[in-house]
Amino acid sequence: MAFRPGTGATFTKAMATAGVNIRAIAQGSSERQISLMVEREECTKALRAAHAALALSDTQVSIVVLGSLAEAGKSMAGELLKLLAGTGRLAYRGSSPSALTGATAQLPTSLDGLAIDLKVTALASASASVLSNDGIDVASPNLWATASSSVGETLEGVTFAGCGYAQEGEDCLEMLTTHLLEDFNGNRIVIDATEDARVAEHYPRWLTLGAHIVSSNKLATGGPLATYRAAKNARSDANTQWLYECSGPGSGLPVISTLQDMQQTGDRIRRVEGVFSGTVNYVLESVRGGAPFSEAVAAAVAAGYAEPDPRDDLSCLDTQRKMLTLCREIGGMPDLEPEQLLVESLLPDALSGWEPDLASGKSVGEQLAEQLRPHDGAWAERVAAAEAEGGELKLIGRLDVEAGTAQLQLEVVPPTDTLARCEGMQNVIVVHSARYGAAAGGPLVLMGPAAGHELKAMGMFTDVLRLSRTLAEWNIPKIL
Amino acid sequence: MAFRPGTGATFTKAMATAGVNIRAIAQGSSERQISLMVEREECTKALRAAHAALALSDTQVSIVVLGSLAEAGKSMAGELLKLLAGTGRLAYRGSSPSALTGATAQLPTSLDGLAIDLKVTALASASASVLSNDGIDVASPNLWATASSSVGETLEGVTFAGCGYAQEGEDCLEMLTTHLLEDFNGNRIVIDATEDARVAEHYPRWLTLGAHIVSSNKLATGGPLATYRAAKNARSDANTQWLYECSGPGSGLPVISTLQDMQQTGDRIRRVEGVFSGTVNYVLESVRGGAPFSEAVAAAVAAGYAEPDPRDDLSCLDTQRKMLTLCREIGGMPDLEPEQLLVESLLPDALSGWEPDLASGKSVGEQLAEQLRPHDGAWAERVAAAEAEGGELKLIGRLDVEAGTAQLQLEVVPPTDTLARCEGMQNVIVVHSARYGAAAGGPLVLMGPAAGHELKAMGMFTDVLRLSRTLAEWNIPKIL
Structure with a gap:
């Protein structure tokens, strides 16, 4: 289109990764508009996917984190959230990407050379969850306090659920799967920092519905062979990615x-x-x-x-x-x-x-x-x-x-x-x-x-970076 | 479109990476056809780009190799060509991807999990070049013999040029640049296995026109600061990639x-x-x-x-x-x-x-x-x-x-x-x-x-794989 090469590609790819089928396309030769026709029930998803892809200059990547979050700072998942926030490219609740300050700012992480922004859309600990497809402010010190006191309520687009990944009864993992499906953004990464067999058994479903996985869960890679193979096969069939550097020896070592x-x-x-x-x-x-x-x-x-x-x-x-x-x-x-x-x-x-x-x-x-x-x-x-x-x-x-x-x-x-x-x-x-x-x-x-949460979180974030490089758009010059 | 999600995305992205501007698009609701309007002079390029993107199930990556090729097997670039051919995914002259047999087959390389095919579109040694946007059969034992005896001739779409990257007079590097520009495929990687300052000085142009670079040339990364910075800046501006693991210590070590x-x-x-x-x-x-x-x-x-x-x-x-x-x-x-x-x-x-x-x-x-x-x-x-x-x-x-x-x-x-x-x-x-x-x-x-050509070629091929992962299409299920 006029003034911005690759617009048609960005627009149509956003539909493809969001799973929206295009029934008809029209772009006039004025090169000032492009129209798509989609099914009525996919309209909202298509609109939000188009907005995210075209209004924001960078590719959006949605991130779901599972792990021992209640002890942020003392857990690997907590360290990982600090690293994600340290990029200064973590968007939430419609705000611009936020950076952490203070202690975290001393170790700024970087998405340099990558035209992507990150957005944490769900967090799940063993016993509680927070969900928001508008993004969660993981740097908020009150996040978990609010989560435990406000179960079931919705606050500024954020849902707090009183169930976590480890609970059998209310199925938190089913809720997360539905949440992933409803995300209009097709670029989704599930980060599994748990050591939980049931979470590992959900990999095939997530990979099949188009989400990528970064995991340290050794029960997925080093447990029963059937669990490992099911995820590997789902990954191949769906053309998605599964990285797990931290499941092997050496923590952050490559x-x-x-x-x-x-x-x-x-x-x-x-x-x-x-x-x-x-x-x-x-x-x-x-x-x-x-x-x-x-x-x-x-x-x-x-x-x-x-x-x-x-x-x-x-x-x-x-x-x-x-x-x-x-x-x-x-x-x-x-x-x-x-x-x-x-x-x-x-x-x-x-x-x-x-x-x-x-x-x-x-x-x-x-x-x-x-x-x-x-x-x-x-x-x-x-x-x-x-x-x-x-x-x-x-x-x-x-x-x-x-x-x-x-x-x-x-x-x-x-x-x-x-x-x-x-x-x-x-x-x-x-x-x-x-x-x-x-x-x-x-x-x-x-x-x-x-050993230690910090080196392991670094290893997992390295996997997130590797994956993000494959989701970014290359070779289409950015017009800022 | 019908039966194949992501077709519109693949089609329009092929135009974007090939540098073809879309003047108008139309896809009817039968979902059986999609039409693009482009400038007349870009028509051939657009047609071939569309064919490569849609007729072949995998993403095509064009590869240009510069290095001491005359002594294939005794040179790093020669080893690298062996590794590329060993994937069995090297297309040439309209043939299906070819694999090497014999000695090379004992060390098969692999593009497993990557929906891409490779195509070598140009080779340049210090004193001779071979060019073909239809792909070159690098496994042919007669390639260089033919190259030296048939200068200037065109054989089955392959051009032999009597000038190499190291020659001042006839500018082989200008010829290669034009050749890169004429490639209808937007996914292009230049592999520089030379140790040549003039080649290093061409990086900014290649990166700017949308090609990615994998290099071992230490004069690009460890020579004058201005050469290094010019390439880094061009890479950022053009949103292209430049990997050079083998320019540092350790050959293939990460x-x-x-x-x-x-x-x-x-x-x-x-x-x-x-x-x-x-x-x-x-x-x-x-x-x-x-x-x-x-x-x-x-x-x-x-x-x-x-x-x-x-x-x-x-x-x-x-x-x-x-x-x-x-x-x-x-x-x-x-x-x-x-x-x-x-x-x-x-x-x-x-x-x-x-x-x-x-x-x-x-x-x-x-x-x-x-x-x-x-x-x-x-x-x-x-x-x-x-x-x-x-x-x-x-x-x-x-x-x-x-x-x-x-x-x-x-x-x-x-x-x-x-x-x-x-x-x-x-x-x-x-x-x-x-x-x-x-x-x-x-x-x-x-x-x-x-030390040795083999470990260094392995390091360079690892960079080619890293780059290819970012060029492959993810999360759009393949329909075979």
């Missing part, structure tokens, strides 16, 4: 994306080995430094390194899921079910049936530390024996594509080994492939700290 | 993309240090192992690790350009010109004016080795002195954002340092940031072999 790129560019992965649990590595190093095992576990909980229930770390089930996520990314690796991945638990057999007393007033971590105390001597001996051998006791994961095996167990690692370089809360991932092998001069090594 | 992601997600880079020259590292390790310096250099040339003229490695100018590329990616790092980055040359002062005798019949490497022989004793002493100190002599690059300094010099590295882990032809990159720092439990470490 592990899964690098493995995918290597294989798409023709490399073959042969072996992957590494330290995939920062928490266990921290505990074992503390014991090596003289701390009793039980106290090292308590310290890891106190420092926020371990899960609230540290049995999830010590049983290695969490790390097993990370490894399964890796396995499924590697061509030639058998499609393993969780029970096929051999795992050595760090929980003594005597505690296999133990359950914490939730009424005792003590945290699970404190109670577990008491139970572990009788085993401190055995752990000290085991760590000392490794040192006497001239090595270091570490929890090592190994995937071997040629042998078709995957295991996670305690090993004595010689100090010259790259795996021994992994200190404290770090993870290290060593990849041997056709290109990165002995002939080429060594494997590919990725190493870095891998 | 260094630049990781630094960009970290900063876009709100991290601040404080320091980067590492071993950025695999060739120099290999030579110093050989001397440590007992080899004379001159022989180690000759061995590096013979093994294909060093540049054909190893002075480019020993003078450290090549590594300086990689470091400048890194500097310019790091927010808060001053905009350094090449002369502001302190570099220690490994070429003896006595050889600063030396030039090889090109008529002697001996290679530059052999001649240089002879010149270096008198200095073998001094190098052996220097390496031994480092060992006597309990360390290892390594060429270390350091960028310090807070101090505003950048330098590349020989240092004695203690064996406990991560930098000392870097063996043979490897590179290691250690990144200290606000998130990856002492508080978080250590820096981010990327390490791996970083």
Whole structure:
């Protein structure tokens, strides 16, 4: 059209991604108007989609976040919302995009080079939800206070619902699905920062209805094979995207994306080995430094390194899921079910049936530390024996594509080994492939700290950026 | 339209990216036809763009490759063409996409999950070019033989031109620019695998006319600041993309993309240090192992690790350009010109004016080795002195954002340092940031072999994949 190339393309694409069928189009040669005819019931959606696409200079991306939001700042999803708001491109309630100030402003995030604006259209914690297709002001400190006091009410276009993703009865997930369908904007990303099996089972529906997913939920990628495959198939059929860098080892380290790129560019992965649990590595190093095992576990909980229930770390089930996520990314690796991945638990057999007393007033971590105390001597001996051998006791994961095996167990690692370089809360991932092998001069090594909400939120936001780059319009010059 | 959602969007977007202005549109409510009116002179282009967009189920991406193609298989660009053909999605001369067989088929590349087809529309070596907007069969073993014997002729829609990118007189680069403009397909990627300043100076024009660029040319990113800035500005104005992972250290390692992601997600880079020259590292390790310096250099040339003229490695100018590329990616790092980055040359002062005798019949490497022989004793002493100190002599690059300094010099590295882990032809990159720092439990470490055409071609193809993901249509279900 006159003065603005690509207008017709932007207009018609907005209809396509919003799922609105165009019955007729007319643009006169004055190039000052373009008309579309659509079904009556799609009229409102079409009008709002056209407005969003044409009145705003940038592409709008709707974002739905699921996770432990009630403790914003202390949760990964809370950190992620801070990062989203830090872009200064988060629109809500018809306002211009807002930026956070103060502490967050010290770490401004950026959508530089991307002609997109973000809009959070729904938040769901385990027990409550906030919905608004006009956008939610996630920087508002009163958001959750209002949410819990105003259930069912609608305030400035924002709906507060008294149900969360973890509740069986009222189906919050069905409500979110309907909400996604009603969004006139076709560019939608669901961010799943939960560790919830039912949320993972909803992926196929969301991907099929045209939403993209960014997830850290290890039950989607490293749980039952059927759950993983259902989402992968839905993604292919619907031509949507699913990114999950943070489901594997390494938090924000680019592990899964690098493995995918290597294989798409023709490399073959042969072996992957590494330290995939920062928490266990921290505990074992503390014991090596003289701390009793039980106290090292308590310290890891106190420092926020371990899960609230540290049995999830010590049983290695969490790390097993990370490894399964890796396995499924590697061509030639058998499609393993969780029970096929051999795992050595760090929980003594005597505690296999133990359950914490939730009424005792003590945290699970404190109670577990008491139970572990009788085993401190055995752990000290085991760590000392490794040192006497001239090595270091570490929890090592190994995937071997040629042998078709995957295991996670305690090993004595010689100090010259790259795996021994992994200190404290770090993870290290060593990849041997056709290109990165002995002939080429060594494997590919990725190493870095891998714990805490901040690094994980950074990893998830990186996935959001990757996805947004594919949703932005390229090569059509912007007229500002 | 009937039976196929998104048709109007695909049609009108094809016009927008091809640069064709739509004067009028009409689609009747039968949903069986859609008509566009365009200027007469844009008619052919519009027709072919519409055909490519609508008749083929996948998005077409045109690719232009510049580099040392005459030695396909022995050059990075040759390796890259093998990888492109290995996808089985390379269309030419109206044929279906072709796959390579034999050796290449052992390493199949993949465009899985991407609804795109590739088409090589131009190849240019330093001295010859092949052009065809119908696509070139890069797997044809006779391509270059035909090219040199059939200059000026047109064979099955393919034009052979007797000029290459490095020639001053006949302007091959102007010819390529015109060729890019005439391409009816708006999705165009120029792959620059040269190390040529004039090619780098053409980036602004190509980016402005709507082409995207994937480059390894260090003169574009690590040469004069003005060249780099001109391309960056053109990219922003035209809303096109420029990726250059292989211009920095680490060949195929995801260094630049990781630094960009970290900063876009709100991290601040404080320091980067590492071993950025695999060739120099290999030579110093050989001397440590007992080899004379001159022989180690000759061995590096013979093994294909060093540049054909190893002075480019020993003078450290090549590594300086990689470091400048890194500097310019790091927010808060001053905009350094090449002369502001302190570099220690490994070429003896006595050889600063030396030039090889090109008529002697001996290679530059052999001649240089002879010149270096008198200095073998001094190098052996220097390496031994480092060992006597309990360390290892390594060429270390350091960028310090807070101090505003950048330098590349020989240092004695203690064996406990991560930098000392870097063996043979490897590179290691250690990144200290606000998130990856002492508080978080250590820096981010990327390490791996970083030499040879294969790893670099893999890195460039990874950039092509990243770019292609942004050109593919998402969220509009494919009807096959």
